[in-house]
Amino acid sequence: MNEKISLIAQRILEGDKNIVFTGAGISTESGIPDYRSKGGIWDKFRPVYFDEFMSSKNARIEYWRRKAELYHDLVQAKPNPAHMSLVKFYEMGLLEAVITQNIDGLHQEFGLPDEKVIELHGNTRRVRCMSCGKTISIHEAQKRIEAGDLAPECECGGYMKSDTISFGQAMPADEVEKAIDLSRKCDFFLVVGSTLLVHPAALMPSYAKQSGAFLAIVNLSQTPYDERCDVLIRGKAGEVLQEIVNTIRDLL
Ligand code: NAD
Numbered sequence: 001m002n003e004k005i006s007l008i009a010q011r012i013l014e015g016d017k018n019i020v021f022t023g024a025g026i027s028t029e030s031g032i033p034d035y036r037s038k039g040g041i042w043d044k045f046r047p048v049y050f051d052e053f054m055s056s057k058n059a060r061i062e063y064w065r066r067k068a069e070l071y072h073d074l075v076q077a078k079p080n081p082a083h084m085s086l087v088k089f090y091e092m093g094l095l096e097a098v099i100t101q102n103i104d105g106l107h108q109e110f111g112l113p114d115e116k117v118i119e120l121h122g123n124t125r126r127v128r129c130m131s132c133g134k135t136i137s138i139h140e141a142q143k144r145i146e147a148g149d150l151a152p153e154c155e156c157g158g159y160m161k162s163d164t165i166s167f168g169q170a171m172p173a174d175e176v177e178k179a180i181d182l183s184r185k186c187d188f189f190l191v192v193g194s195t196l197l198v199h200p201a202a203l204m205p206s207y208a209k210q211s212g213a214f215l216a217i218v219n220l221s222q223t224p225y226d227e228r229c230d231v232l233i234r235g236k237a238g239e240v241l242q243e244i245v246n247t248i249r250d251l252l
Pocket of ligand 1: 022023024025026027028029032033034035036101102103104105121192193194195196197198218219220221222235236237238
């Protein structure tokens, strides 16, 4: 383990363009469950598909019931050492960008500037009208739900939906393009807490590897890239990233 940590630390120091790719696993230590682990969100809920959301009031009520249930995890989330380590990389000038599948907005909440975070699946802290595009905060939507408005609508009559990508909904083209470009141009690519099963997000490590980048993975369970990466650490994101930061400090 120590050798692997040292190798990653060394590569981060040498890297001109270091990319970190994060998934739900970086936020579990902040109290937000992931999807695919035992006890994760898929054990509790089936997803509401985008066409169901747009065509059925019952589906919208169900969608918002689940969002309301997860709201409390979101507002109570505490910074964990994995998020804070990425802030340290940034402060040391060692981070080109974070590409994230996460919708929790925690990278920015905990200190990374907006422009350093590419959100491939949107941000649940924003709620958007599906007709006119107006946005409100998740807190305002939550207040309305708690007051009995079970599937909030906009003044224009449009359906209000979390500004995140549901199954069957188009990906944000600009973010995907930016993420591909960053992945192709980086020299170091670190995956933290992702099953790497959701496409097209999961193609980013491939783009990086094909362009000759060093690929490292820190994840508790198996990924399809385990055989192809340069270093694999089967460990908890918080502990491992904290150790990487400490090792970088020792090397400086
Ligand atoms: P996933 O749920 O498919 O996989 C999470 C991975 O993280 C698993 O392999 C698990 O073993 C690992 N993991 C869990 N805790 C860990 C820890 N402390 N340290 C290291 N590894 C840990 O998540 P995914 O690959 O990000 O894909 C799921 C989709 O779900 C994404 O599209 C994302 O938008 C969405 N999602 C987001 C959040 C969030 O924003 N926090 C939470 C759940 C799901």
